[in-house]
Amino acid sequence: MGKTKIKIDYSKCGNATGGIDPRSCGKCLFVCDPAVFVRHPAIGVKEENPYDPRCWQVTAVWLDLCTRCGKCVEVCPQKAITVSW
Amino acid sequence: MCKWCMKHGAGGKWYLNARNYSNELAESMNLRAYLEEQWRNFEQVYIRKIMGVSSIGLGYKLKMPIIGRLIRWSVERMIHSESPNRNPVRADGHFGQVIPIEEAKLIMMNLAAEPIIRNYCMCRMMQKGIKDACCINFGLLSGVIEKLPRFIPENMKTRITREEAVEALEEQNQKGRVSTVWFQPVPYINAICSCEVPQCGGLRLRMDYGLYTVYKAEYVAEVNPDLCQGCKACVARCQFGAIRFSPTLERVIIDLTKCFGCGLCRDICHYNAIRLVPRDEVPGVKGKY
C-alpha cells in the first residue's frame, strides 16, 4: 500500500477566518476508529489568549494507520478533509 | 524487575519506591516551571519538529532504511532521558508501565503525594474529542494542571481523597481500562492513568510502532484449564489481543508474548480461572517488558 495523504483545509476548520473552532466539532476525531487525527493548539500562533479559536486545529498524524474508510470526509460539516493516495 | 527498578526501585519495583513520589524529589529536580511549560501546549507534542522530525506520518518515517533507525534511536533516547537539560516541548523522560488494579490502588492509598486530582484524559481529548475525567494526577503536577481550564472536569470535584481515587480506579477497571503508572520525568512519578488502545498516545507508540513509551507489567496472565468454563467474558476485556476462546479446548488460551499483564481478564472472571504470575517466573517472557 502506498502512502496515504490527508489534507485539512484550515480556511474551513480552525486557524483562519470563516472556519469553525475544531474544539466545538471534533467529529473527524470521533468517527476515526484507528484514531488518526490529533487536535492541538497551532504552532506559531501568538497566544495572547490560548483559548482563541485561531489557535486550535486538527492534523492527521498517524497516516500509516488510516484504513481509507472515508468516514472522516463524510462526517465533516465543513467539507474540510480530503483523503488521497 | 526491569532496568528502571534497578536504577530507581531501591531494591524493589520502581513504582513502589516512596522516594519517587516525594515533593523533595520534585523540588530537587526543579520541576514546577518545567511541567507548567510542558502541559501548556502538550497537545503539540506530535506536531512539533523534534530534532528536525515530527510524528506526522511517523509510521512511514520509521520504515525509511537508515533514517528510520536513527529516528527510532533518538525517540527512545528522548523518552528515557534522565538528563537535567530537559526540554519542556518534548516528552523527555516521560514513560510508564502497565500495572494491575491492586498495585494502582496500593499506590493511591500509600504512595501518591497530595493533593490528588482527577482531570480530563489528554489523549482522549486530543485524539477522540472526548472529555473523560479518568486521569489521576498527584503531587506537584496537580497544581500545574489545575491552572489549565481545558483539563478541569465540569460538574465534578477536581481534588479527591485517596479513597475517592481508589473508587475511580475501580470504576475504570470495570469499564475495561488498563491502569498505567507514569514517570514525568524519570524518576518522578505523578500520574496513574486508565488507558485504552488506540487513543492512548503511550500505548499507540508502543503497540503500533514498537517504541517503549509503556512497558508491559511485571506479570502475565495464566489460565487454569480445570477452572475455566469457556464463558468468554475475559476475551472482550483484552485490549492487546492476547486471549482467545479455543473451540477445540472449550476454554480460553493466552498468548503470553502478547499479554501486557494488566489483569483485566482476571478481574472479570467469575470462576477465578485466571491469575497473574510474575513475568520473571516464565522463562519465555522473562525480562521482556
Ligand code: SF4
Ligand atoms: S479515512 Fe477512515 S481511517 Fe482514514 S482518517 Fe478518515 S476516518 Fe480515519
Ligand code: SF4
Ligand atoms: S470534522 Fe471537519 S470541521 Fe470538524 S473538527 Fe474535523 S476537520 Fe474540523
Ligand code: SF4
Ligand atoms: S496515558 Fe492514558 S489515561 Fe493518560 S492521558 Fe493518555 S490515554 Fe489518557
Ligand code: SF4
Ligand atoms: S472469564 Fe474465566 S471462565 Fe470465562 S472464559 Fe475467561 S477464564 Fe474462562
Ligand code: SF4
Ligand atoms: S491476557 Fe489478560 S492480563 Fe494479559 S493483556 Fe490481556 S487482559 Fe491483560
